[in-house]
Amino acid sequence: MEEGEKNRNIRILHSGVFTPLRRWGTKWSLWPCHFVTSCCGVELAHAFACGFDGERLGTLNMGIARQANFIIVEGTITRKMAPALRIVWEQMPDPKFVNVIGACGQRGGIFWNSYNIVHPSDVVPVDFFIPGCPITPEGLLRGVRAVQEKIEGRDRTTIEFKHVDLPSVEKEEHRVPTTPKIFAPTPAIRVDVPREVDWDFGKEVVNNLKAQLGGLYNSIAITDKNRIAIKTTPENLMEVARKLSDSMGIDHVKNVNVIDVAHERKFIVEYMVSGYSKELMPVIITIFTEIGRETEAEAEPGFPSLTPLWESANYSEREMHDFFGVSFEGNKGMNEKFLLAPDTPEYPLRKDFKVEEELYVLEEGVPLAPTIKPPEELTMPVSEETLDEAEKNDEMVACIGPHHPGSGHLRWIMRLKGDVIVEVNPDPGYVHRSMEKLAENRLYIQNVPLFERANISDPINMNLGYVRAIENALGVEVPERAKYLRTIMAELSRIGAFFYDAGIFSLFTGHSTGFMYVWAIREMILEAIVRMTGSRCTPSFIIPGGIRRDISDDVLELTRNFTFAIDTRLRKFEDIFVTNPVFIARTKGVGVLTREDAIRCGIVGPFLRASGVEYDIRKAEPYEVYDQLDWEATTGDAGDCLGRFLGRLEEIKQSVGIVRQAVDAVKGMPRGNVISEEILGEYKEVSDDIRGYFFRVYGNLVLPKGEWTSITEASRGTLLYSIISDGESNVPYRVRVVTPCWMNLRGIIEASKGERVADFWTVYGSFGYFPPEADR
Amino acid sequence: MIDINSIISEMTTEGSQVIIPLIQQMLGLLPDIPMIKLMVSFILWKPIFAALICPGFSTLGILLLFFPWIERKLCARIQWRVGPREVVRWLGGIIQLLADTLKFIFQEVIIHKDAHKFYFLQFPLLTFIPALLPILFVNIASADAEYPLVAIQSPYAIQIMLALICLFPVFILGMGWASNSRYAFIGTVREAFMYFAYEVPFIIAVLAMIILFGTSGSVAITEWQSTWWRWGIICNPFAALAFFIGSAMATSRLPFEIPEADQEVAFGPFVEYSGIGFGLVYIVCYEKMYVLSALMTMLFLGGGNGPYIAPLGDLSGAVWFLLKTIIVMTTLAILRPIYPRYRLDQGLGMGWSAILFLALIALVLSIIMRSVGMVL
Numbered sequence A: 001m002e003e004g005e006k007n008r009n010i011r012i013l014h015s016g017v018f019t020p021l022r023r024w025g026t027k028w029s030l031w032p033c034h035f036v037t038s039c040c041g042v043e044l045a046h047a048f049a050c051g052f053d054g055e056r057l058g059t060l061n062m063g064i065a066r067q068a069n070f071i072i073v074e075g076t077i078t079r080k081m082a083p084a085l086r087i088v089w090e091q092m093p094d095p096k097f098v099n100v101i102g103a104c105g106q107r108g109g110i111f112w113n114s115y116n117i118v119h120p121s122d123v124v125p126v127d128f129f130i131p132g133c134p135i136t137p138e139g140l141l142r143g144v145r146a147v148q149e150k151i152e153g154r155d156r157t158t159i160e161f162k163h164v165d166l167p168s169v170e171k172e173e174h175r176v177p178t179t180p181k182i183f184a185p186t187p188a189i190r191v192d193v194p195r196e197v198d199w200d201f202g203k204e205v206v207n208n209l210k211a212q213l214g215g216l217y218n219s220i221a222i223t224d225k226n227r228i229a230i231k232t233t234p235e236n237l238m239e240v241a242r243k244l245s246d247s248m249g250i251d252h253v254k255n256v257n258v259i260d261v262a263h264e265r266k267f268i269v270e271y272m273v274s275g276y277s278k279e280l281m282p283v284i285i286t287i288f289t290e291i292g293r294e295t296e297a298e299a300e301p302g303f304p305s306l307t308p309l310w311e312s313a314n315y316s317e318r319e320m321h322d323f324f325g326v327s328f329e330g331n332k333g334m335n336e337k338f339l340l341a342p343d344t345p346e347y348p349l350r351k352d353f354k355v356e357e358e359l360y361v362l363e364e365g366v367p368l369a370p371t372i373k374p375p376e377e378l379t380m381p382v383s384e385e386t387l388d389e390a391e392k393n394d395e396m397v398a399c400i401g402p403h404h405p406g407s408g409h410l411r412w413i414m415r416l417k418g419d420v421i422v423e424v425n426p427d428p429g430y431v432h433r434s435m436e437k438l439a440e441n442r443l444y445i446q447n448v449p450l451f452e453r454a455n456i457s458d459p460i461n462m463n464l465g466y467v468r469a470i471e472n473a474l475g476v477e478v479p480e481r482a483k484y485l486r487t488i489m490a491e492l493s494r495i496g497a498f499f500y501d502a503g504i505f506s507l508f509t510g511h512s513t514g515f516m517y518v519w520a521i522r523e524m525i526l527e528a529i530v531r532m533t534g535s536r537c538t539p540s541f542i543i544p545g546g547i548r549r550d551i552s553d554d555v556l557e558l559t560r561n562f563t564f565a566i567d568t569r570l571r572k573f574e575d576i577f578v579t580n581p582v583f584i585a586r587t588k589g590v591g592v593l594t595r596e597d598a599i600r601c602g603i604v605g606p607f608l609r610a611s612g613v614e615y616d617i618r619k620a621e622p623y624e625v626y627d628q629l630d631w632e633a634t635t636g637d638a639g640d641c642l643g644r645f646l647g648r649l650e651e652i653k654q655s656v657g658i659v660r661q662a663v664d665a666v667k668g669m670p671r672g673n674v675i676s677e678e679i680l681g682e683y684k685e686v687s688d689d690i691r692g693y694f695f696r697v698y699g700n701l702v703l704p705k706g707e708w709t710s711i712t713e714a715s716r717g718t719l720l721y722s723i724i725s726d727g728e729s730n731v732p733y734r735v736r737v738v739t740p741c742w743m744n745l746r747g748i749i750e751a752s753k754g755e756r757v758a759d760f761w762t763v764y765g766s767f768g769y770f771p772p773e774a775d776r
Numbered sequence B: 001m002i003d004i005n006s007i008i009s010e011m012t013t014e015g016s017q018v019i020i021p022l023i024q025q026m027l028g029l030l031p032d033i034p035m036i037k038l039m040v041s042f043i044l045w046k047p048i049f050a051a052l053i054c055p056g057f058s059t060l061g062i063l064l065l066f067f068p069w070i071e072r073k074l075c076a077r078i079q080w081r082v083g084p085r086e087v088v089r090w091l092g093g094i095i096q097l098l099a100d101t102l103k104f105i106f107q108e109v110i111i112h113k114d115a116h117k118f119y120f121l122q123f124p125l126l127t128f129i130p131a132l133l134p135i136l137f138v139n140i141a142s143a144d145a146e147y148p149l150v151a152i153q154s155p156y157a158i159q160i161m162l163a164l165i166c167l168f169p170v171f172i173l174g175m176g177w178a179s180n181s182r183y184a185f186i187g188t189v190r191e192a193f194m195y196f197a198y199e200v201p202f203i204i205a206v207l208a209m210i211i212l213f214g215t216s217g218s219v220a221i222t223e224w225q226s227t228w229w230r231w232g233i234i235c236n237p238f239a240a241l242a243f244f245i246g247s248a249m250a251t252s253r254l255p256f257e258i259p260e261a262d263q264e265v266a267f268g269p270f271v272e273y274s275g276i277g278f279g280l281v282y283i284v285c286y287e288k289m290y291v292l293s294a295l296m297t298m299l300f301l302g303g304g305n306g307p308y309i310a311p312l313g314d315l316s317g318a319v320w321f322l323l324k325t326i327i328v329m330t331t332l333a334i335l336r337p338i339y340p341r342y343r344l345d346q347g348l349g350m351g352w353s354a355i356l357f358l359a360l361i362a363l364v365l366s367i368i369m370r371s372v373g374m375v376l
């Protein structure tokens, strides 16, 4: 960025004879080109939806660079996104303004030491920063007003501050606090620590496996209830997988994970697989092997890919290739980067790549946040192969995104033949903020807010999944009341996420009213969550062992009342959108995924259920109090866009029912005691409100050695956290998180094949894809 | 040497001046200076009045300035919002479009490298030709007025208007082509397809009305519909419906906003336009809406017919006409918050099946009514 760019636009506005007209016109007609890069985008949508209605200020939300004159950068700009930001900025006509919202956009916020972020102010000249994580809609609109004032000529830098001399205080010597983190120097990493559990079916399965696999395995262990680990060698891996698939009906991969054990010069590669038959549903079988780390000759150790057998492993393998440089032989995407930008550091998740450490004292001359060089290359090439192939077959290649009103934040490279889509290739990673790496450098408890940022349209479920993995490891039993309250919050969050999807879906089909209606409902849900937790989108309220503090009855009563309001408004939404003949014509029979296809691509959650697989973790492996309430899992068998959408509407109704029942149940319970006493230890007196004791209780949490996997049903599907602990450090050795959207990406690609161009957005919208959640 | 007096006498012959009793006295007070008198009579000369004041430029200008605001406000109300309001708060944001226009005027106009510069710049201006000319043929006087109020009287008024309106997509295709971008390309092709979809039923619907009226002069049509039960929409509702859907398609309103779908092709043909270029194409869409609504009012809603408002004199018809036109425009605008968007093939399919069928029924109905000599 050159120096002269700063305030250039104001200079343009203030030149010439027409200055007053020019200023007035621009002031009242700031058309923002929203740059929904990350979670803050949800709050931006709230600011322009009916709750706050940014259009009052004359700002008409536009997605298109040429017609807009104002960029609102929402949150994190990653290395991959930075060129896009610059290009969009260059494309806009002068005079133009830039606001950056969210802590991430300033000095990185919670992701300050990530390897994949860039400071937007290094890329484009920024007029105003609006702090918050996320910002509130009011804050955003305040930012718009600030720009308007700046255009009028009221410059904040000219404000005179009054200087006050305070009586000087005698300086005390402060001891520099040491970092609270403990890293074991040479940790022993095992993913198959056996555990005695009461699980007869598991023992049966293990015996079966032993008989069938013969000499193909090294060891088989039950690591927890519903978890089995099989150790094998790279050579035998494919054979083992095939045997599992043939004889047991294992049909999908839930997770591909690599663990770098640098001091032993090896990688552990593991596949978590499972099947959708009734008894196998809750079971996760981990097949893992060890391979040597890179040799002198080749930087990327090879490993047989399981994609030919289970396609659902495809994208995760490519992701692991980016992260660790393990080359999965047999997977076609191994020769290019998938999630990372061309100029991100190589193999960032290997242990020898270190991210910046937190500073506990400020020293003179040491910058608060690392200086990050913005990328210089501004092109975003499409792979030669795609272009060649398209040329050969007389097709057109169109790139949708990463900045496009209907792309979300990833790039879709489409090959079109006339009006028909031949193939869509995704180019994700524009919101990849490297959560998995950052998690390795923070205390267990510090990761709670981190993972919540994966998806702030569904924060509570994100939070719950991680906390459950910890509780599972520690063997903590959560008090009954806390369980109920967690369920209420999780379901509210689920309703909110589904409404979010419904809103985006209606926008994608061109129906802005539907969007506004559901956003009004979301406003109510957020209000309920604010009353409970104090934060709109990122409460971090669920902590290992319970919840932060008890929730009073009047708030619960309010929540219950909200559910009735949700019902009424939902009916209005159905009247205007769901029963709209145009909508039905657009979605019925479009983007069909059959049961087999759906399982093959590994899609999860309501989208899988819409294709006829009755897999809902809340039923299959009930957690919290889902088994004590009366509700039904929704399944359908149409597998088309309409089915996927209606299925989720039905789930909203079920969730509303769950909330009501749970509220009724909680009201009858005695107040207090919402944090498990096992985890509180000597601080039992704070079991109804942890305030003031938080760090004392949680600062030194250490998980037992082994791999701890939790699966929960987040709103968009199976959410898997897998924490690997060495049993000594108070930071995780590795955290693997597989978000539902990441798995659903493959489904979008599959479902839009052969459809018409306009149907791509129907398919995309029907999948409720949330890029920050997928990219993490 | 021009003889001013003879021109004045030409302009002031019986029936060729617009007579508005309300301001007639004021005009009488004007000093008898030839120049001013000339100017006033010139402006009040009916053809000029029609072209410049109503329904021509001035009306159009005012409407264009306020209609987008009305539309945004309406949308907002339907969507539980308030819409533009803060600009000049005590006016309720009514001059929002003025701000937008000023912004557009003073914004940089970007001509990107790949554009065909010459055509890229001239097409937004050229689109005004088909958008403005049809207004010259619109008659806004009511049937009981002795003299029509129209700029150009022609027995083929409707056909000429139709021809001009159908020229419109050509310019949009030109814009898309000159933009030379992928989205513009897709949008342009979509525009071309949609053109095929609506044009035939649209023309047949108009044809049905011409057959029913037995004339295509704008004055005669207004006279034919002198009482409300002889309005086109009541005599031939099928034609009215086909025409209405056709105009929704022609103006790219939802549910047929297929060529410009911003979530899909980012405004299609207009994707590369910025500054005043975009301002023009943004305005032209509304202008097209105005022309089509005026045509609809003329053909189906009885033109300027309505109760005579004495103080307004000749303008009485104009008031009714404008009122009806605005109602049609508003109806078109309300489609936006109510419907999602059809897919291209669905739009095409509809054009060639349901709407064509509707138009044909209308045609047959008209022929039957005509041949049995139905005179209500």
Ligand code: SF4
Residues within 6 Å of the ligand: A038, A039, A040, A041, A074, A075, A076, A101, A102, A103, A104, A105, A109, A110, A132, A133, A134, A135, A453, A456
């Ligand atoms: S982490 Fe998310 S919510 Fe927080 S500032 Fe960044 S983008 Fe916004």
